[in-house]
Amino acid sequence: MANAMTAKEVTKKVFNNDNLFVLDVRNEDDFSNWKIEGKNFEYLNVPYFDLLDGVEPILDKIPADKELLVVCAKEGSSVMVADMLEEAGREASYLQGGMKAWSEHLEPVKVGDLKDGGEMYQFVRIGKGCLSYMVISNGEAAIVDATRMTDVFTDFAAEKDAVIKHIFDTHLHADHISGGRKIAEKTGASYWLPPKDAEEVTFDYNRLEDGNGVMIGSTKITIQAVYSPGHTIGSTSFVVDDQYLLSGDILFIDSIGRPDLAGKAGDWAGDLRETLYKRYKELSSQLIVMPAHFMIIDELNEDGSVSEKLGTLFAKNHGLNIEDEGEFRKLVSENLPPQPNAYQEIRETNMGKISPDEEKQREMEIGPNRCAVR
DSSP, rough: OEEEEEEHHHHHHHHTOOOOOEEEEEEEHHHHHOOOOTTTTEEOOOOOOOOOOOSSGGGGSTTSOOEEEEESSHHHHHHHHHHHHHHOOOEEEEEEETHHHHHHHHEEEEEEOOOOGGGEEEEEEETTTTTEEEEEEEEEEEEEEEEOOHHHHHHHHTTTOOOEEEOOOOOOOOSSBOOHHHHHHOOOOOOEOOOOOOOOOOOEEEEEEEOOOOEETTTEEEEEEEOSSSSSSSSSOOOOOOOTEETTTTTOOSSSSSOTTTSSSHHHHHHHHHHHIIIIGGSOOEEEEEEOOOSSSGGTTTTTTEEHHHHHHHHHHHGGOOOOOOHHHHHHHHSOOOOOTTTHHHHHHTTTSSSOHHHHHHHHHSOOOOOOOO
């Protein structure tokens, strides 16, 4: 019998730049759209149906000296193929839970210390490219851009003996379902949203506006809201402890946010430029930018976290160095990847207008995030 390899174990291999040979037995379209990525991973995509008569035809394509992982959508097909490989004399593991589990795994990474014993954690959703945050100070916690896998956050806070007091969404998300409201209902914490993104929501929330300062614990860690429209009209960034800039989907390490997910690329391109080229320019270049997403595996630091100094991004990020406004508008309105899977339904879920069951939510989120300009 083949071994099961968990999404957490594969994540550690990504973080450690380990070698891994991935045999993906989903169909070609699914594989080309979205796959497990690692800097030192190699791939072979052979649909499961092509292997029903046996794995002998592909044995010479699989190196004998590399660890082998078989991947499918939900696990079943990969178990069968991995067992066939074992019978053929090859050691093989399968991804437990398949790409479904890969999409949902969150790996907490400590990214820094704050004043008077506070801590900052980034939760890396490795298969989807989503990044969430938890600020902990003096037994209290705040969460920014939580995903729908809410137990990860509540369990982590409990491990740290921290009470969740505040939950923020930097904007109304279109590529993944927010867990913010659910955590707030479960814990009694305050849930904050930018009001300009919340005009159609069906629930009560705290208005997140420019200049809001929220204390976490008694150590004067202030989460300062900075209105920064462009990806959405309400997009709001946070400066935490004068050290970190949580940029939401406005600024990424290797790209900038797309302004078209509400159908308003033309209207919002100017807002995006003003946020990036004026508002952010006025902030300290020493702030460490922590975005809500990453696009490519190369953006991960050695510890698996995703961050970079704002000054470095102004020097190296192409999206911050386009002098001509017309050229900038063209980049952010024409050079766009496909829109995220089911993004309108995801927006409506995050507004509280629809309440899909868990399996439907999982389907809606399948695939990579596509919040950036290429």
